[in-house]
Amino acid sequence: MWKLAIEKYQNLLFEKMKAQISEWFDLNNTDVIKNEDVYSFLHSLKGTAGTIQLGGLYHLASKLLDQLELKSQEQWEKCELREFLFELVSLSYQYEHFKETDLKIAEPSDTELPVVQMVCEDISMLILMKEALEENGWMVMTSSDPEKALSLYYDLQPDCLVIDIDFTEIDGFQILENIQQHNHKQFVPKVILSTENNRLTRIKAYEMGADDFIGKPVNLEEFGVRIKRQLQRKQIFDESVLIDELTKVYNRRFLFDLLERYLKELERSNSVFSIALLDLDYFKNINDSYGHLTGDKVLEAFADFLKKNLRGSDIIFRYGGEEFVILLPRTNCQEAIDVINRILDQFRSMEFDEQGKTFHLSFSAGVYMVDNPAEASQDILKMADHALYEAKGKGRSRVQGANVSDQPANNILHVSVIDDDAIIRTLLVRVLQTIDTEKVELNIKSFENGEKFFESERLTEKGKHFLILDGVMPVMDGIEVLDKVKNSPQSSGVHVLMLTGRKSEYDIARALKLGADDYVTKPFSITELQARIQRLIKRMF
Ligand code: GH3
């Protein structure tokens, strides 16, 4: 009995606290908050928390009161107060959703977690499977629209693909076939799901390149294990192969092996070398205008062009999607820049002929000379990457040396948090502020609702946008905001992460249909959300 009563009072206290914080944070920008109000708020919090066995809250309130006494200020600006009360906001969130009164915001892990892509028309299935797989710590991206799935596949380069072929309007095998056209040159394990668990369907799936077939209904535990097996196979494959399947140049893993060898050589004989990181300009346009198969052909042609036109001693690698690395042994920075500039001139004049239309392409490049054998391979690539982004920033189709530039260039990503809950808004902004994004500068703003967001004309700010959008809001709900965003002229540069209630299947379905890139169900763990946002941002650049 007593336990129940205590819990009721604890809930009430947190509610009261949340209401007060929200009231302060939702004030108009011009308003200030009186210090005496903050003082009496904390004072009563401390008193009540002690009485109803909320030790964590009691200590936090005491600490804040002590700090307040040292400050002796008359009033608070909203943002100042937000900073001051942040721990309280976080505690309140944790309590509301997890009944945890101790604060933990851990560092997200930096290792690249596997990415699983799932295509399925049935949203409830999709939600269930996503949840089950994410328990393993994998990042799961979902789509219910076959076309969106295809472009997501190219953007994401997942480590495993799961297709539920039970589509109502189309033949689900068609999705597999479309992806296979590209996939036969890239190993990504594919798992097919279907209610048609019969011999003919299974044979067809395997013939079309499926690596596993799972009949529905799916046992989630077994499903997780079978996906795990596929991810292991993918890892073994990646580690054992040195050649990129599509372009037949060396792959990223071999690049790191070889870099180690050249660093040893540098130490032994003092012979410097350079690396160039090349990235095709506006390559996405090729995919969008001519289809992904043409995109693939262009990548192959680019690799062939590099093989033909570089010096015999230079070594070519595919670093990722449309990025290539060239290692130039015994070449200093200026010499490397000259070589790559010559290549760029030749490439610009090359004519592509596709579907009766001709077009020209260019690339941007960052060049970095390695003359210190103690340098880590990852840092070497980072330097080249900084230079590449500088080249992109200066208008593309150019070569930039890293050794001559003083500052790494920063790309701007406008991140907007739209949520009517002041606690969540504050928390998200803080999470975003702690995210470490090497080459991207985050411009973070939060909005109480969709109307304020559109009034601010935020989307007209130049550069890429990332929106974290609450699904359910008064005034204009998240789905309406998403709809309006996706129909705006700026829609192509906007990525959207939806926050949805665990049970609001209908909202998830609509969000995905309208083109949300990802969704996270509430309540979310702060650590997990942080890691997820970090990875999403990394993939956007
Ligand atoms: P920028 O000049 O800034 O580099 O613009 P971009 O369009 O080249 O760059 P962005 O990073 O926006 O798009 C690269 C696209 O390359 C995204 C992805 O869909 C596509 N892509 C990645 N790998 C492959 C692939 O193997 N085949 C095809 N066809 N497309 C790929």
Ligand code: MG
């Ligand atoms: Mg590019």
